[in-house]
Amino acid sequence: xxxxxxxxxxxxxILLHIVMIAACATWLLPTLGLLVSSFRPRSEIAQSGWWTAxxxxxxxxxxxxxxxxxxxxxxxxxxNSLLIAIPSTVLxxxxxxxxxxxxxxxxxxxxETLFIVLIGLLVVPIxxxxxxxxxxxxxxxxTGTFPGIWLAHAAYGLPFSIYLLRNFMQELPASMLxxxxxxxxxxxxxxxxxxxRTSLPAIASLAIYQFMxxxxxxxxxxxxxxxxxxxxxxTLTMANMVNSYGGGWEYLTxxxxxxxxxxxxxxxxxxxxxxxxxxxxxxKE
Numbered sequence: 278x279x280x281x282x283x284x285x286x287x288x289x290x291i292l293l294h295i296v297m298i299a300a301c302a303t304w305l306l307p308t309l310g311l312l313v314s315s316f317r318p319r320s321e322i323a324q325s326g327w328w329t330a331x332x333x334x335x336x337x338x339x340x341x342x343x344x345x346x347x348x349x350x351x352x353x354x355x356x357n358s359l360l361i362a363i364p365s366t367v368l369x370x371x372x373x374x375x376x377x378x379x380x381x382x383x384x385x386x387x388x389e390t391l392f393i394v395l396i397g398l399l400v401v402p403i404x405x406x407x408x409x410x411x412x413x414x415x416x417x418x419x420t421g422t423f424p425g426i427w428l429a430h431a432a433y434g435l436p437f438s439i440y441l442l443r444n445f446m447q448e449l450p451a452s453m454l455x456x457x458x459x460x461x462x463x464x465x466x467x468x469x470x471x472x473x474r475t476s477l478p479a480i481a482s483l484a485i486y487q488f489m490x491x492x493x494x495x496x497x498x499x500x501x502x503x504x505x506x507x508x509x510x511x512t513l514t515m516a517n518m519v520n521s522y523g524g525g526w527e528y529l530t531x532x533x534x535x536x537x538x539x540x541x542x543x544x545x546x547x548x549x550x551x552x553x554x555x556x557x558x559x560x561k562e
Contacts, residue, residue: 399436423508449476
C-alpha cells in the first residue's frame with residue numbers, strides 16, 4: 278500500500294514541478310529579453326525581436342552601457358541610490374525593532390490603542406501625505422537633500438516594519454524572556470542580547486523588503502528630491518532618460534538592467550534569510 282501511495286503521488290509531484298518551472302520561465306523571460314536587448318544596437322532593436330540575437334550571426338555591443346554610464350549620469354545615480362537605500366533601510370529597522378519589542382512584551386497604558394492606530398496607518402495612501410510633509414520639508418530646508426529622503430522613506434516604512442517585527446517577537450517563547458527577567462535582566466538587556474538575536478531572520482527579511490522598495494521607488498524620490506540631479510537616484514534618472522531620449526530603447530534597456538542587477542544580487546544572496554523570516558511563526562512546534 279505504501280508503494281502504491283508513492284506511485285499515486287508521483288504524477289502529482291511531476292505536474293507540480295512542471296507548473297513551477299513554467300512559472301519561473303514566465304518570470305525570467307522578460308528579464309532575459311531585457312538583458313539581450315541591452316547589448317543590441319539600435320538598428321537591430323528597431324528591425325527584429327530580441328530572440329533573433331540568440332542565433333548567428335551575433336551582433337552585440339557594449340556601447341549602450343558605455344553611453345548610459347558616461348552620458349546619462351547613471352554612474353552617479355547608482356551611487357545616489359546606494360546612499361539613499363542603505364540609510365533608508367537601516368533607520369526604520371532600528372526604530373521599528375525597539376517599538377516592536379515594546380508592543381510585544383512591555384505593558385503600558387494605551388498599548389493596544391496605539392497599535393490599532395499603527396495598523397490603520399498601513400492603509401493610508403502615500404499621496405495623502407505628500408502636501409503636508411512637503412511643506413514641512415520646505416520650511417526645514419530638507420527638500421532635495423539626502424536627510425530629507427531618508428526621513429521620508431523611514432516614515433513610510435515604519436508602520437509595516439513595526440507590524441511585522443511585533444508579530445514575530447510576540448511568538449517568541451515567554452519562558453525564555455521570563456527566565457532572563459528572573460536572573461535580573463532589564464528590558465534593554467533582554468532586547469539587545471536575547472530578542473534582537475533571535476529576531477534576525479525577521480529583520481533580514483524586512484531589510485530585503487525595505488531595500489527593494491526604496492531602490493525601486495520613483496514617486497517619493499520625484500516629490501521630495503524634485504529635479505536635483507546631484508542626489509537623483511537611478512529611477513529618477515531613468516525617468517528623465519525617457520523624456521530626453523524618446524525612442525532610445527537601447528539606452529533604456531541598458532539602464533534598466535543596471536538598475537535591477539544590484540537588487541537581484543542582494544535578494545539571491547540573502548534569500549534563505551528572507552524565506553526564514555517570512556515563514557517564522559507560521560508553524561508552531
